[in-house]
Amino acid sequence: MGRLALTLSYDGSRFAGSQVQPGVRTVQGELEPALGALFDRATTAVFAGRTDRGVHASGQVVGCDDGRPDLAPEVIAAALNARLPDDLAVVRVERRGAKFHARFDAAWREYRYRFWAGPPAPLARGQVWHRRRGLDVAAMAGAGESLLGTHDFASFAGDGEGVPWSARRGRPRGTVRTVLGWEVVELDPWWGAPSSGGTLIELRIAADGFLPRMVRNLAGALVEVGGGRRRPDWI
């Protein structure tokens, strides 16, 4: 049977993360019933990357069996969107071969983290980390240089979660990961902040995989540097 690659976008505010957990609302928990109803059979969704509570996605890739090879990809997307809640959508559907596995086949993943240093921003709440004090963009960009390449990221991992989820098939990688890209850029505040000042900074980090909480911990370390409490080489 062929496989499908679904590209998802979701607002993570009201999800307790991407992966099914009993008793809470999750992305997988909303998606699989929609797939099951459309395909008329229980269908498992394999996520390329896990996201935690409150984390959004604009290009999460999910693999599943192609239960309706008779339908065009756009029709499958529309049919799924008709069944999904308004904070979760399928933005693209592509056909893949029978061996496609969204998690194992992902060569890299990219996370973005947004920091807003300025007055309160009600129109961006849940989408930026708000800080009152300014951030030093150049120092933040410089801090990432030492992270590029292959390193043991154990000190940036969350604790008590056992074997990292991104261990490859049959080959646990422990806590070593390769950071492929690191960028800190300034964006225009999309919600409009006329003459009230403020700086919107986006951290973009791409790696072959991430340990649990690694992105959040890196972002926290970056703010220490950006706020002037740590030197860029401390990271």
Add this chain to the structure above:
Amino acid sequence: MGRLALTLSYDGSRFAGSQVQPGVRTVQGELEPALGALFDRATTAVFAGRTDRGVHASGQVVGCDDGRPDLAPEVIAAALNARLPDDLAVVRVERRGAKFHARFDAAWREYRYRFWAGPPAPLARGQVWHRRRGLDVAAMAGAGESLLGTHDFASFAGDGEGVPWSARRGRPRGTVRTVLGWEVVELDPWWGAPSSGGTLIELRIAADGFLPRMVRNLAGALVEVGGGRRRPDWI
């Protein structure tokens, strides 16, 4: 007594408009108690422009008496924000003379309307008008040319609302308004829409005043043109 000019930002999703109405949640209804508590006296907030249910603001100016001339403007802003809900914030406070009136003194107002033609966008819901079909940006921009200047906008006004709120002090203007600027621009989708296609279009319209529902009706007419159902000169 001196006056204050407060610049507000709010997410209109959960407000039944800007102006106090009995039994519903409004921006004024949240702001005035915060002013009253800080100044220890009932304080009226005068809005430069009214906004309807679901309309956001990034630079709404509000005037009120300066109940604490002893405090710095930044301190007043912080004290008010500590009392306001998370979908409403004071982004700036400035001192003005005793005759300042936010509504009568406003020389112009600017509204923005965003259209997204592309796949569903959960991260932008409530902030864009989502349409599946594409829009012709050039046709939309051209359609606005005939609106510039002073015209009778009665055909774009809502009905049954009596005298337009923006009538100047003692000089009702009826339904004649002057459109000072009209712009249709394409923006980058801030929520990230990787390779999934789509166009984000922003209508910016500035005028000395707007009739009830005028912006919404103009936006609707613009979509008729952008979608190819009407010619640009129809508007």
